[in-house]
Amino acid sequence: xxxxxxxxxxxxxxxxxxxxxxxxxxxxxxxxxxxxxxxxxxxxxxxxxxxxxxxxxxxxxxxxxxxxxxxxxxxxxxxxxxxxxxxxxxxxxxxxxxxxxxxxxxxxxxxxxxxxxxxxxxxxxxxxxxxxxxxxxxxxxxxxxxxxxxxxxxxxxxxxxxxxxxxxxxxxxxxxxxxxxxxxxxxxxxxxxxxxxxxxxxxxxxxxxxxxxxxxxxxxxxxxxxxxxxxxxxxxxxxxxxxxxxxxxxxxxxxxxxxxxxxxxxxxxxxxxxxxxxxxxxxxxxxxxxxxxxxxxxxxxxxxxxxxxxxxxxxxxxxxxxxxxxxxxxxxxxxxxxxxxxxxxxxxxxxxxxxxxxxxxxxxxxxxxxxxxxxxxxxxxxxxxxxxxxxxxxxxxxxxxxxxxxxxxxxxxxxxxxxxxxxxxxxxxxxxxxxxxxxxxxxxxxxxxxxxxx
Ligand SMILES: [Zn+2]
Numbered sequence: 001x002x003x004x005x006x007x008x009x010x011x012x013x014x015x016x017x018x019x020x021x022x023x024x025x026x027x028x029x030x031x032x033x034x035x036x037x038x039x040x041x042x043x044x045x046x047x048x049x050x051x052x053x054x055x056x057x058x059x060x061x062x063x064x065x066x067x068x069x070x071x072x073x074x075x076x077x078x079x080x081x082x083x084x085x086x087x088x089x090x091x092x093x094x095x096x097x098x099x100x101x102x103x104x105x106x107x108x109x110x111x112x113x114x115x116x117x118x119x120x121x122x123x124x125x126x127x128x129x130x131x132x133x134x135x136x137x138x139x140x141x142x143x144x145x146x147x148x149x150x151x152x153x154x155x156x157x158x159x160x161x162x163x164x165x166x167x168x169x170x171x172x173x174x175x176x177x178x179x180x181x182x183x184x185x186x187x188x189x190x191x192x193x194x195x196x197x198x199x200x201x202x203x204x205x206x207x208x209x210x211x212x213x214x215x216x217x218x219x220x221x222x223x224x225x226x227x228x229x230x231x232x233x234x235x236x237x238x239x240x241x242x243x244x245x246x247x248x249x250x251x252x253x254x255x256x257x258x259x260x261x262x263x264x265x266x267x268x269x270x271x272x273x274x275x276x277x278x279x280x281x282x283x284x285x286x287x288x289x290x291x292x293x294x295x296x297x298x299x300x301x302x303x304x305x306x307x308x309x310x311x312x313x314x315x316x317x318x319x320x321x322x323x324x325x326x327x328x329x330x331x332x333x334x335x336x337x338x339x340x341x342x343x344x345x346x347x348x349x350x351x352x353x354x355x356x357x358x359x360x361x362x363x364x365x366x367x368x369x370x371x372x373x374x375x376x377x378x379x380x381x382x383x384x385x386x387x388x389x390x391x392x393x394x395x396x397x398x399x400x401x402x403x404x405x406x407x408x409x410x411x412x413x414x415x416x417x418x419x420x421x422x423x424x425x426x427x428x429x430x431x432x433x434x435x436x437x438x439x440x441x442x443x444x445x446x447x448x449x450x451x452x453x454x
Contacts, residue, residue: 195223
């Protein structure tokens with residue numbers, strides 16, 4: 001029999017069962033999460049075709065709020081399933097697979113049919129027919145729990161070349177960073193110190209972050225009441241690992257003297273850390289008289305379109321592009337575009353990085369992957385992937401790269417790009433393989449061959 005999945009994550013539970021309720025019949029089973037079900041992901045119980053999607057009486061609207069109804073062919077287990085009070089993430093007519101994420105619980109009473117957020121799940125024995133529902137709980141039986149790692153597929157994944165990250169402090173004690181990573185966030189910046197104060201949650205956040213493949217940095221909130229040396233001493237006594245890159249946080253309380261900020265940076269670097277970012281919101285730069293910031297690391301700016309809670313990707317789409325404009329002579333590298341993003345059940349700051357994952361790694365680790373890239377390209381395994389019998393111009397690429405004697409990383413990359421290869425994709429494949437412990441040569445070889453499939 002085709003595999004069947006629970007429509008909700010393993011931690012969820014039945015909040016209202018099938019059958020008589022308040023003198024009427026409840027035709028489905030409601031699922032929720034303790035602590036609230038807003039944005040809880042919803043999964044297809046079986047494979048099939050989406051036959052209704054969007055606004056529906058009782059379940060809310062306008063589209064994409066409402067419901068999703070999936071018709072299951074016999075091969076997929078037959079029957080029809082209904083998912084109500086959700087925001088759809090699949091389209092009418094679309095084929096979905098068992099266990100695939102299809103939407104999320106609509107958190108908004110105004111558009112979810114005026115209910116406390118939850119999933120209403122129905123099973124119809126054959127086609128959708130009101131009154132013909134059966135009890136979903138025995139139907140689900142010992143159905144598998146959905147693979148929540150696919151939460152990264154939507155909605156926080158890379159969009160138009162933007163990667164998302166979060167920043168956290170003692171105020172987010174307990175935030176599950178594994179879940180943050182599974183929702184698609186690629187980096188986390190953790191508060192380390194503020195003047196001579198040490199954030200007590202730094203180490204548990206760091207340990208948690210290191211169980212993920214997110215890039216990790218720490219930040220130092222600069223206080224004009226402490227000396228530059230005191231900032232560095234405090235950091236060194238709190239965070240012994242100097243490989244963690246540091247961001248300076250310059251805002252209220254940090255004074256107005258760029259020379260002091262540079263001195264803080266110098267003292268921290270003198271103790272062996274890399275200082276990679278200057279968090280200095282535009283409003284603060286205006287407030288302190290728009291000084292030159294020359295010599296400081298690139299900006300981590302902050303500018304919010306509104307204070308409306310939502311997914312980072314949704315908020316980012318309405319944030320415009322002004323946040324990418326630099327000031328004080330510095331470019332913006334990271335943009336904190338909201339403080340109200342839904343992340344792993346918390347409402348927190350979210351940040352955008354508008355470059356490739358390879359460049360994110362380079363910013364945080366200081367290490368370029370191009371050497372690795374070349375080493376791998378030169379390996380026999382990869383050469384065997386560049387099969388002269390194939391139709392794409394790999395033999396030309398290979399001969400040109402050979403002609404360059406593999407000496408220049410820049411030239412090699414430029415040649416590959418000129419020949420139509422997606423070198424970002426190749427680098428990303430290498431990084432991903434490294435992170436997952438997979439064979440890097442094989443991953444790169446496959447990435448090179450992606451071109452064939454176009
Ligand atoms: Zn219900």
